[in-house]
Amino acid sequence: MSHADAPQWLVSAFVRSAVAVGARADRGEIQRTARALVERWQEPDRKFHNLRHLVDVLARVDELAEETHVPDVVRLAAWYHGAVFSSSPQVAYAGRGGEDEVASAELAREDLTALEVPPDVVERVAELILDLARHDADERDVDALALCDADLATLAVEPQRYAAYRRAIREEYAHIPEEDYVVSRIAILTRLLQRRRLFVSPFSLAWEEPARENLTAELSHLRTRLAALGGTEAPSAPHRSGSGGTTATWPAKGPAARREEEQAPAGRAEDAPRVTPEPTPWPAAPNGAAPEDEDERALSGIERDPDFELRRRARAKRRRVQGAAQSTDDAAGSAGSLFRPPPRLPRS
Structure with missing residues (x-):
């Protein structure tokens, strides 16, 4: 979908939402921000996570709007x-490929602050984005649950559109060796199917059965x-109840990638640029200390460990208990169809 093909209502829809939250x-500055976002969603390496995916998520949010507090x-x-977004091998194998929720939340903070959106609203938008990193929002946060379900709704489309989604995801990671990709994708689907429920918003429960049928069929094929x-x-x-992830990482080097390197013709290694992946940044700890282990890194990518959040909470609880025992001062209180405009907005 080129910029010229982008639905004409997209920019005005962004303007309406921005004005509605304060x-x-x-208006011209808000429109420029919207156009810059449209350009981001049309970057050439986006084969699935592109403007069509954005439009589909917006459509699903619109379907669930009645059960949200602030649509x-x-x-x-x-x-x-x-x-x-990035699907480069460096970030994929480092576990930071795909949609980068941390960086996206920071971009939202910058843009919305520049548009003079109230600070509490800016932080709320960033918080909702960060909740998508695990698709494990607080069960009392209906806005976060609705956004998580809208993002997962691509799993519930009819089989033909799901097949198109599968092809687009593979094309997005065409540079990843097939075996590594298949192993990673199997891990994604297995973890999703282990979840007690994929969708948690009341209006989205009808998506559960078709999504599981699609996932089961793909898992068998893979x-x-x-x-x-x-x-x-x-x-x-x-598996623990409530866990799950929608995206996957690969090991530092998958077996297929290592075999390709070993089988490469002699003399070619020095011809290729050597890229040392940057280490994943540590999120700031409440007391300024580094997190206890690698699991607490700000992960992103096309698959994440579904038990991350439960382990993180358990560690945080242990730290609070230990801190309270030592000193009371230390006690411290975390995939869309192929284009369908939101039903309440005019079609292009």
Whole structure:
């Protein structure tokens, strides 16, 4: 979808939401921000996580709007939820590929602050975006639950559109060796299917059955393909209720990638640029200390460990208990269809 093909209502829809939450910048500045976002969603390496995906998430948010507290805040979070994106091998194998919720939330803060949106609203939009990193929002936060469900709704489309989604995701990661991709994708689907429920908003419960049918069919296909490739599935972590992820990472180097390097013709290694992936930044700890282990890094990518949040909370609880025992001063209180405009907005 080129810029010229972008639905004409998109920019005005962003303007309406920004004004509704209190933006005081002039209309022209809000429009320029919207156009810059449209350009981001049309970057050439986006094959699935592109403008069509954004429009589809906005459509799903609109379907769930009646059960949200502040629909326009949720819509703005949808606009920014994957505004920063990369599928390069360096970030994919480092576990930071795909939609970068941390960077996207920071972009939302910068843009919305410049548009003079009230600070509490800016932080709320960023918080909703960050909740998507695990698709494990607080069950009492209906706005966060609605956004998580809207983002996962791509799993519930009819089989033909789901097949198109699968092809687009693979094309997005075409540079990843097939075996590594298949192993990672199997891990994603297995973890999703282990969840007690994929969708948690009342109006989205009808999406549960078709989504599970699509996931089960794809998982069967991928396991057959992996057997043909001679590969093996990655060990799965024990499942806990409420866990799950929508995206996947690869090990530092997957088996297929390592074999490709080993089989490369002699003399070619020095011809290729050597890229040392930057380390994943540590999120700031409340007391300024580094997190206890690697699990607490600000992960992103096309798959994340579904038990991350539960482990993080358990560690945080242990730290609070230990801190309270030592000193009371230390006691311290975290995939869309192929284009369908939101039903309440005019079609282009």
